[in-house]
Amino acid sequence: MITLHHLDQSRSLRIIWALEELGLEYQIKHYKRLPTFAAPPELKAVHPLGKSPVLTDGDLTIAESAVILDYLQATYDT
Numbered sequence: 001m002i003t004l005h006h007l008d009q010s011r012s013l014r015i016i017w018a019l020e021e022l023g024l025e026y027q028i029k030h031y032k033r034l035p036t037f038a039a040p041p042e043l044k045a046v047h048p049l050g051k052s053p054v055l056t057d058g059d060l061t062i063a064e065s066a067v068i069l070d071y072l073q074a075t076y077d078t
């Protein structure tokens with residue numbers, strides 16, 4: 001199962017767009033920004049810098065929006 005670690009008001013929206021365009025099944029783990037607009041500390045459990053987006057696909061974990069988009073296209077775009 002694909003899981004997108006999605007932060008409010010972030011470039012993670014690009015990944016949702018790609019997942020929808022590719023017609024993939026996925027789940028979203030949603031993180032709300034703190035009042036300071038920083039990401040919440042829970043995001044550090046999936047990314048050492050606490051940044052979003054992060055995508056997991058089975059045992060694979062990928063950070064960086066451009067790399068995630070490349071991965072989705074290379075793996076799932078027929």
Ligand SMILES: N[C@@H](CCC(=O)N[C@@H](CS)C(=O)NCC(=O)O)C(=O)O
Nearest residue numbers: 010011038039051052053064065066
């Ligand atoms: N180069 C990274 C940038 C990741 C990044 O800076 N994400 C921002 C949201 S667009 C973030 O997580 N900000 C929260 C924070 O730094 O506390 C990418 O394209 O994925």
